[in-house]
Amino acid sequence: MNYSQLYKESLFNNVIPFWEKHSLDTKFGGYYTCLDRKGAIYDTDKFIWLQGRQAWMFSYLYNNVEQKEEWLKIAKLGVDFLIQHGMDANGNFYFSTTREGTPLVQAYNIFSDCFAAMAFGQYAKATGDKKIQELAKKTYFNILDRKDNPKGIYEKGMGTRSLKSFSLPMILSNLVLELEEVLPEQEVEKTIDFSVNEVMNVFLQKDNGLIYEFLNHDGSQNDSFEGRLINPGHGLEAMWFMMDIAVRRNDKDLIKKATDTILNILDFGWDKKHGGIFYFLDVKGHPPQQLEWDQKLWWVHLEALVALSKAYYHTKNPEILEWYVKVHEYAWNHFPDKEYGEWFGYLNRQGEPHLQLKGGKWKGCFHVPRGLYQCWRTFEKIEV
Secondary structure (H helix, E strand, C coil): CCHHHHHHHHHHHHHHHHHHHHCECCCCCCECCEECCCCCEEECCEEHHHHHHHHHHHHHHHHHCCCCHHHHHHHHHHHHHHHHHCECCCCCECCEECCCCCEEECCCCCHHHHHHHHHHHHHHHHHCCHHHHHHHHHHHHHHHHHCCCCCHHHCCCCCCCCEEECHHHHHHHHHHHHCCCCCCHHHHHHHHHHHHHHHHHHHECCCCCCECCEEECCCCCCCCCCCCEECHHHHHHHHHHHHHHHHHHCCHHHHHHHHHHHHHHHHHHECCCCCCECCCEECCCCCCCCCCCCCEEHHHHHHHHHHHHHHHHHHCCHHHHHHHHHHHHHHHHHCECCCCCCECCEECCCCCECCCCCCCCCCCCCHHHHHHHHHHHHHHHHCC
16 A cells, blocks of 8 residues: 555645635634534634644645645634734733633643744744744743743642653653754753653653653652553654654664654553554553543544654564554544545544544644644655
């Protein structure tokens, strides 16, 4: 099978047209993300991290595929909305707003900020806009200022069991590469060093080769719901971030370690009865606290495919190819909607669509197109 052709055609003939047709709010700016199976809008609230992700996606396509004016216009819709309505007086980004841009939910963590920074970085690259370039830089440093207490006054915990989260070093490892052109070289290297060490030497556990979502601040494991939590999708996504860093630094050992970790995560996270990758698992096999633990999610499988394709390109490991085919067949047999386009986001354990939506509060124009793009480009190199 010619994988590169499949991914490319799906990206440009199916997925991107779906979002171009259904998601643009030309009246108030930004994007609708709450789209039903056919693309009809079922809620007009705007979730800031999804605004940032879609603005990033279209800027990225403009910069890396073709300088289509339509793509740049779509990116501008999101960037302008983020600047005009996305942040508070301190430059922290809200979680959500109304359609018109009135804030709904406070800036209670730094993930909206991360995706806004990514959007500004790619859009500034596309346009040469120095003000937006500065905004990307300012947002990045604002994220770093908040990294030790990302939720600030919105933190619910009492501090009795203070754990550190894998999501921060994971996202920084990708964000810093996204913003490499606008950040001082010393800052880029420092953040890469921090992220690689945290991901591969702290959160990656030597005893079982798995990545934990939460640890004690001294790096030890915590025997609690949070401390036992494994999120296979997060670990797999982080591994392709690590491989991108390894390529940048010509670090073959890091590629090998990331490849081994991919295999460990898939072996642990694969549903041996129904196929597909579990959403959440407890490392000791206890009942997870997340009731949706056994669902099969679109982004988890796409991140697995990206990680596996990159690992195979770099190592030619037959075990990786075997897993690639297995995950590819599961994903393509269950997630794409052959009738109305795009991918279903949420399947039950048996692999049937749990929800018919194509977008919502958490799913937007990001993981599907980014995953298709990454696999297309990687298989172009593999299939030469």
